[in-house]
Amino acid sequence: MTLRQWYTATWRWTILLILIVLTLFPIWLMVVTSVKDNVQFYGDFLGITLPFRWENYTAAWGEISPYFVNSVIVTSVSVVGVVVISTLAAYAFARLEFVGREILYYMIIALIMLPGILTMVPQFVLIKNFNLLDSLWALILPFISGGVASGGVAFAIFVLRSFFHSIPDELFQAARIDGASELQVFWHLGIPLIRPAIATVAILQILSTWNDYIWTSATLFTSSNYTLPIGLVSFQGNHTTDWGPLMAGYTLASLPLVLLFALTTRTFIEGLTQGGLKL
Amino acid sequence: MARASSSHTAAGAAALSRGGAARRTFGQRLLAGRLAYLFVLPALAVVLLFSYYPALSALYHGFTHWDGTSPATWAGLSNFQSFVNDPQFPTAVGNIVQMMAYWLVLALTVPLVVARLILGIRSPRLQFICRLCFILPFVVPQVVTILLWKFVYADTGVLNELLKAVHLANLQQDWLGSPAFAVHSIMFMGGGVVAAFPYVDGFGLLIYTAGLQAIPGEVKEAAAVDGAGPLRTFFTVELPQIKGQLRLILVLTIIYGIQNYTQILIMTQGGPGYVTTVPGLMMYQDAFSNQDFGQASAIGTTLFLIILALTIINLRVGRRSEAT
Numbered sequence: 026m027t028l029r030q031w032y033t034a035t036w037r038w039t040i041l042l043i044l045i046v047l048t049l050f051p052i053w054l055m056v057v058t059s060v061k062d063n064v065q066f067y068g069d070f071l072g073i074t075l076p077f078r079w080e081n082y083t084a085a086w087g088e089i090s091p092y093f094v095n096s097v098i099v100t101s102v103s104v105v106g107v108v109v110i111s112t113l114a115a116y117a118f119a120r121l122e123f124v125g126r127e128i129l130y131y132m133i134i135a136l137i138m139l140p141g142i143l144t145m146v147p148q149f150v151l152i153k154n155f156n157l158l159d160s161l162w163a164l165i166l167p168f169i170s171g172g173v174a175s176g177g178v179a180f181a182i183f184v185l186r187s188f189f190h191s192i193p194d195e196l197f198q199a200a201r202i203d204g205a206s207e208l209q210v211f212w213h214l215g216i217p218l219i220r221p222a223i224a225t226v227a228i229l230q231i232l233s234t235w236n237d238y239i240w241t242s243a244t245l246f247t248s249s250n251y252t253l254p255i256g257l258v259s260f261q262g263n264h265t266t267d268w269g270p271l272m273a274g275y276t277l278a279s280l281p282l283v284l285l286f287a288l289t290t291r292t293f294i295e296g297l298t299q300g301g302l303k304l
Numbered sequence: 305m306a307r308a309s310s311s312h313t314a315a316g317a318a319a320l321s322r323g324g325a326a327r328r329t330f331g332q333r334l335l336a337g338r339l340a341y342l343f344v345l346p347a348l349a350v351v352l353l354f355s356y357y358p359a360l361s362a363l364y365h366g367f368t369h370w371d372g373t374s375p376a377t378w379a380g381l382s383n384f385q386s387f388v389n390d391p392q393f394p395t396a397v398g399n400i401v402q403m404m405a406y407w408l409v410l411a412l413t414v415p416l417v418v419a420r421l422i423l424g425i426r427s428p429r430l431q432f433i434c435r436l437c438f439i440l441p442f443v444v445p446q447v448v449t450i451l452l453w454k455f456v457y458a459d460t461g462v463l464n465e466l467l468k469a470v471h472l473a474n475l476q477q478d479w480l481g482s483p484a485f486a487v488h489s490i491m492f493m494g495g496g497v498v499a500a501f502p503y504v505d506g507f508g509l510l511i512y513t514a515g516l517q518a519i520p521g522e523v524k525e526a527a528a529v530d531g532a533g534p535l536r537t538f539f540t541v542e543l544p545q546i547k548g549q550l551r552l553i554l555v556l557t558i559i560y561g562i563q564n565y566t567q568i569l570i571m572t573q574g575g576p577g578y579v580t581t582v583p584g585l586m587m588y589q590d591a592f593s594n595q596d597f598g599q600a601s602a603i604g605t606t607l608f609l610i611i612l613a614l615t616i617i618n619l620r621v622g623r624r625s626e627a628t
Contacts, residue, residue, distance in 0.1 A: 041421055041422070045434070045437045045438070047501065048437065048440070054462070055444070055452060110346045110350060113346065113347070114347035116343060117339075117341075117343035121339065122336075122340070123340035123341060124334055126340075129344060133347060136351060136355050136356075139355060139608075140608055140611050141563060142607050143359055143362050143363075143604045144362060144604075145604065146587070146604055147365065147601070148358045149372070149591065149592075150361075150372045151358060151361075153372060166354060167354055170350045178351060182347060207339055235445060236447065238447050238566045239564075239565070239569065239588065242569070243591070243592050254445065254447040257447050261451050265458075271455075275448040282443040283443045294435055
């Protein structure tokens with residue numbers, strides 16, 4: 026290694042390490058504070074202190090578990106909804122021939138450009154007229170459609186259709202000649218081949234649904250119906266200075282996303298670094 | 305199943321004799337596509353009911369007095385006028401312009417520089433680990449990030465404790481409660497539109513990495529042979545090649561940034577007074593505090609048109625710069 030290379034490497038790592046430390050600092054702070062009581066916190070708020078106060082987690086879970094369950098319900102129903110609805114439509118748009126295919130496709134895809142801020146108010150009135158306000162359906166239906174939070178079927182159909190499109194036509198012809206019905210072709214050939222794309226769509230939908238605050242805060246009023254984002258804010262309001270239980274609650278709320286990323290990081294990083302996404 | 309296999313024969317026949325399909329009557333073609341329509345129907349129903357109808361409704365109701373319960377009455381441009389004449393309006397516009405300018409510069413530079421630095425690392429394994437560190441904040445729910453920053457800015461929070469620890473207690477502030485600091489506190493944290501401080505957005509990082517990796521090695525070698533140093537190569541060779549990625553991040557940040565006020569809603573509700581308000585938050589409060597859905601629709605329509613115009617300008621300018 027020449028002196029110049031050594032010099033470059035030193036600078037590179039100094040900058041990167043500083044940025045990594047600053048980026049991860051909030052996560053560190055959240056996790057170490059979650060096992061402290063206030064005496065330990067004000068004594069040393071940066072480091073690890075013993076003994077660990079695991080009771081913070083019991084206290085936090087007791088309060089946030091209903092929000093947690095609601096979030097899991099809303100997220101799983103809307104993810105399944107988006108995946109099922111958009112896989113069917115994307116397959117039809119990519120592989121089936123029918124009158125009006127192009128028009129219907131562009132009609133749906135145009136919605137990617139439709140900002141949620143335009144649709145939010147009438148969506149609220151619509152949900153109100155359906156008598157669904159203050160219920161989990163008030164979140165699930167608009168989340169499937171997209172807009173209020175990002176995600177939704179329009180973007181999913183766009184991604185999935187391009188994947189279905191990239192499968193060589195011969196594969197489908199061969200299956201049909203072998204006597205497979207159109208439904209069998211879809212289920213046994215189409216779906217398995219685009220599984221990575223379905224995973225990507227599902228991840229994005231989970232992230233936007235798990236995180237949505239604005240729409241949720243407008244449509245849910247009863248605390249037993251709260252999902253995590255809004256539940257955590259009210260939890261914070263009740264514990265303004267109980268840092269330990271508060272941070273334990275935040276850590277618990279992060280766990281499903283930790284699990285999701287542990288399972289999919291490689292796909293996510295490689296999918297995005299290899300794909301040529303640009304405008 | 306019988307239904308499916310009958311449509312299989314129809315679709316199969318259509319696929320086998322492409323030319324034959326055109327000769328069938330319109331009715332037959334509709335019938336042949338019935339499986340396809342069945343597949344598309346759920347998506348279409350959801351989108352018509354929950355996206356198209358609300359969008360048209362907003363565009364119409366912006367011109368009406370509407371409380372969401374009784375029938376709307378025509379109001380002409382009065383909602384738009386009262387939005388612009390609202391004493392909060394100049395503050396809201398000033399805030400959004402200031403915040404967006406700061407966040408755009410950050411979103412276009414910080415992740416790009418980090419992407420470049422990481423690509424300079426020899427070991428692919430270390431490259432992966434570095435990227436992983438910057439992606440990790442994704443696992444923290446957005447609201448948690450915002451609440452953590454609330455904790456940083458609190459009276460006895462991290463920032464004031466840090467100042468005390470380094471004997472600068474006289475610099476302690478009520479970071480979110482004082483009109484002089486609230487807007488800058490919200491800007492500094494990032495967190496919604498742009499990644500939280502230090503602003504290395506994982507998504508942007510991966511997009512820029514993809515762009516930089518796609519540049520052919522010969523191009524960079526040619527520059528090196530010509531005696532260009534790493535900085536020169538970056539600015540004259542690499543930067544022009546990733547315009548597409550920069551434009552993508554630019555458009556996404558603008559679209560998302562104009563609409564997103566989650567952190568303001570959680571941290572200050574626009575206060576103290578209305579010093580930290582933005583147009584999106586004004587809309588939210590008009591609709592959900594004042595039940596003035598007509599006024600809220602007018603603000604929504606205005607923001608939609610601004611987003612649309614900025615996106616079109618971006619695409620136009622992009623196309624022109626590629627043509628030359």
